[in-house]
Amino acid sequence: MNIKxxxxxxxxxxxxxxxxAEPQAEVLHWWTSGSExxxxxxxxxxxxxxxxxxxxxxxxxxxxxxxxxxxxxxxLSRSAPTAVQLxxxxxxxxxxxTGLADIGSxxxxxxxxxxxxxxxxxxxxxxxxxxxxxxxxxxxxxxWGNKQILDENGIEMPTTWEEFNAAAEKLQExxxxxxxxxxxxxxxxxxxxxxxxxxxxxxxxxxxxxxxDPEALGSDTMKQxxxxxxxxxxxxxDNFSGRDWNLATAMxxxxxxxxxxxxxxxxxxxxxxxxxxxxxxxxxxxPGEGFLYNVDSFAFFEVDGDDKKQGQxxxxxxxxxxEFQKTFNLNKGSIPARTDVALDEFDDCAVQSSKDMNEDxxxxxxxxxxxxxxxxxxxxxxxxxxxVTAHFNSDMSSEDAVQQLADAVxxxx
Amino acid sequence: xxxxxxxxxKLVLAPSFVAxxxxxxxxxxxxxxxxxxxxxxxxxxxxxxxxxxxRLFAAPRWDVAMNNLFIFGxxxxxxxxxIGLLLAIFLDQRIRAEGVLRTIYLYxxxxxxxxxxxxxxxxxxxxxxxxxxxxxxxxxxxxxxWLIRPExxxxxxxxxxxxxxxxxxxALFLAGLRSVDTEIIxxxxxxxxxxxxxxxxxxxxxxxxxxxxxxxxLAHLAIKAFDLVIALTNGGPGYATDLPxxxxxxxxxxxxxxxQAASSAMVMMGVIFAIVVPYLYSELRPRRxx
Numbered sequence: 001m002n003i004k005x006x007x008x009x010x011x012x013x014x015x016x017x018x019x020x021a022e023p024q025a026e027v028l029h030w031w032t033s034g035s036e037x038x039x040x041x042x043x044x045x046x047x048x049x050x051x052x053x054x055x056x057x058x059x060x061x062x063x064x065x066x067x068x069x070x071x072x073x074x075x076l077s078r079s080a081p082t083a084v085q086l087x088x089x090x091x092x093x094x095x096x097x098t099g100l101a102d103i104g105s106x107x108x109x110x111x112x113x114x115x116x117x118x119x120x121x122x123x124x125x126x127x128x129x130x131x132x133x134x135x136x137x138x139x140x141x142x143x144w145g146n147k148q149i150l151d152e153n154g155i156e157m158p159t160t161w162e163e164f165n166a167a168a169e170k171l172q173e174x175x176x177x178x179x180x181x182x183x184x185x186x187x188x189x190x191x192x193x194x195x196x197x198x199x200x201x202x203x204x205x206x207x208x209x210x211x212x213d214p215e216a217l218g219s220d221t222m223k224q225x226x227x228x229x230x231x232x233x234x235x236x237x238d239n240f241s242g243r244d245w246n247l248a249t250a251m252x253x254x255x256x257x258x259x260x261x262x263x264x265x266x267x268x269x270x271x272x273x274x275x276x277x278x279x280x281x282x283x284x285x286x287p288g289e290g291f292l293y294n295v296d297s298f299a300f301f302e303v304d305g306d307d308k309k310q311g312q313x314x315x316x317x318x319x320x321x322x323e324f325q326k327t328f329n330l331n332k333g334s335i336p337a338r339t340d341v342a343l344d345e346f347d348d349c350a351v352q353s354s355k356d357m358n359e360d361x362x363x364x365x366x367x368x369x370x371x372x373x374x375x376x377x378x379x380x381x382x383x384x385x386x387x388v389t390a391h392f393n394s395d396m397s398s399e400d401a402v403q404q405l406a407d408a409v410x411x412x413x
Numbered sequence: 414x415x416x417x418x419x420x421x422x423k424l425v426l427a428p429s430f431v432a433x434x435x436x437x438x439x440x441x442x443x444x445x446x447x448x449x450x451x452x453x454x455x456x457x458x459x460x461x462x463x464x465x466x467x468r469l470f471a472a473p474r475w476d477v478a479m480n481n482l483f484i485f486g487x488x489x490x491x492x493x494x495x496i497g498l499l500l501a502i503f504l505d506q507r508i509r510a511e512g513v514l515r516t517i518y519l520y521x522x523x524x525x526x527x528x529x530x531x532x533x534x535x536x537x538x539x540x541x542x543x544x545x546x547x548x549x550x551x552x553x554x555x556x557x558x559w560l561i562r563p564e565x566x567x568x569x570x571x572x573x574x575x576x577x578x579x580x581x582x583x584a585l586f587l588a589g590l591r592s593v594d595t596e597i598i599x600x601x602x603x604x605x606x607x608x609x610x611x612x613x614x615x616x617x618x619x620x621x622x623x624x625x626x627x628x629x630x631l632a633h634l635a636i637k638a639f640d641l642v643i644a645l646t647n648g649g650p651g652y653a654t655d656l657p658x659x660x661x662x663x664x665x666x667x668x669x670x671x672x673q674a675a676s677s678a679m680v681m682m683g684v685i686f687a688i689v690v691p692y693l694y695s696e697l698r699p700r701r702x703x
Contacts, residue, residue: 069666097455238539382668
């Protein structure tokens with residue numbers, strides 16, 4: 001093909017375009033770091049390939065805080081973006097504040113209800129209508145281990161918290177830091193919720209951190225949870241204050257620490273450093289039963305104009321498309337929210353994650369992560385985190401912590 | 414023409430007056446209103462009484478933040494003024510290279526608090542900074558780990574803030590010292606009065622207004638302190654170094670709890686008023702000796 005015919009063809013295309021309404025989408029998200037930005041670019045290309053115009057609105061910073069501030073300003077000025085990266089109960093909270101678009105037609109056409117686990121589908125609905133589309137499922141309750149250190153000390157991945165404590169004691173005697181941890185509130189909260197799940201079981205987790213049942217919050221089990229948190233505090237090195245999670249992951253990678261408790265985004269760090277699951281590092285669910293999920297999703301605000309509405313529908317369709325779900329999650333280290341995507345190209349940890357998700361969805365132990373804003377709204381979740389991080393970083397007794405927990409939750413309602 | 418001449422100043426000032434009316438006092442009023450509502454993610458306007466203030470004062474985290482404000486504010490103001498005054502008196506001894514020294518002491522003020530906070534975070538980190546260095550010299554038991562001890566961490570914030578501000582206070586005091594009438598000092602010297610008495614009985618009392626200005630500048634720096642804490646400790650360990658400003662930020666931008674944020678902002682403003690109003694009163698009242 002020579003240049004002239006290319007020009008002629010492209011002119012023809014350009015002339016042809018205005019004849020039909022072109023899907024438009026303005027997408028507010030905070031996926032700006034390397035692998036995340038790559039993952040969004042995949043969606044962007046697919047959207048353009050279908051003839052749409054994509055206006056990217058990335059707002060970095062503060063783990064989404066900055067993006068939420070931008071969203072608030074846009075909603076107040078009555079020009080909400082087409083689609084916004086939102087997750088968990090925040091979707092319903094925004095729905096109550098401003099209303100969200102109904103994308104039920106796309107969902108029904110593409111049979112979302114059949115391919116999503118019920119618990120996750122529930123997060124995507126506002127008053128029974130579909131108003132958001134999930135892109136991935138992160139499992140939060142993972143424990144990562146340095147294979148070499150564990151082998152040298154003859155330690156298996158722990159399946160109960162007692163085993164974990166025993167392993168940690170052994171490692172400490174051998175002069176190894178048992179647990180790599182970063183002293184940031186959300187990381188403290190991440191460990192806390194895995195301990196709640198491990199010691200209390202799925203039913204207790206539901207009562208305490210989803211239903212905020214005062215009895216569960218003040219129970220002896222909760223006291224044991226705080227006791228275990230105090231024990232775990234002893235397994236962390238001295239410089240943990242304020243450390244970022246990826247630096248903690250690097251400690252496990254470099255053999256400075258044996259374990260890390262962190263969601264599967266940590267796997268991305270291992271893989272990016274060229275480490276192999278099973279040979280360099282091992283992944284296992286944290287001690288206990290259950291699966292804590294952190295699902296990223298896009299919510300659709302109400303917009304005017306056919307081009308924007310078409311944009312929403314196209315976007316929703318693409319986000320839930322098997323092709324995008326696969327490429328996106330291969331990039332990001334999570335697993336597809338759809339249960340019918342072939343996992344051939346995924347690593348062993350992801351395959352296990354997917355298998356556990358399906359099993360736990362069936363027996364009711366597939367639970368939303370409180371530490372990552374999936375279980376509770378901002379205020380009560382923050383109140384719990386305050387207590388957890390204050391206890392973890394001081395010598396507060398478990399009795400006081402339980403008391404404060406009950407007070408804080410009551411105060412945040 | 415005459416009318417214009419008389420009214421030009423008013424006309425020129427009007428836009429900025431209106432802007433201040435709206436963007437300062439208007440927004441203060443708006444915040445006060447929001448603090449009396451049940452606003453969460455988005456502002457709501459139905460009044461709901463003082464519930465948000467009740468929640469605020471029941472929150473242990475707010476207690477910690479207010480305590481920290483008094484510890485931080487008190488120490489920061491007192492230590493900065495003491496060091497600033499001392500440096501100013503030393504520099505006032507007509508020493509050589511005064512210009513160079515003055516610039517060195519004043520330079521920290523030119524840094525952004527974010528830079529100060531980050532630098533001190535590294536210096537104070539037990540695994541990287543002073544502790545590790547001194548241990549490297551062979552003092553194995555040396556410990557300086559305030560940054561990671563919840564009960565001591567707030568003092569690291571004081572340390573960094575004092576480092577930043579005392580040079581500026583020095584400059585203020587130096588200007589004050591230089592403005593004291595040299596005739597009086599000479600006369601005192603002729604009378605054989607010792608130097609420390611000259612300072613304590615003559616120079617420092619005449620500098621009273623400078624003390625007041627320094628106090629006001631430092632006090633408002635302390636109350637609005639935010640970036641330093643964010644960079645140095647990010648409120649941690651736990652929330653041990655939270656200040657009212659960081660509390661307000663967390664509530665407004667991370668938690669989606671606008672009502673809480675607004676009520677904490679109002680309390681912060683109350684604290685500022687408690688300091689500034691007596692100052693304004695003393696400045697604005699007609700002086701009796703004139």
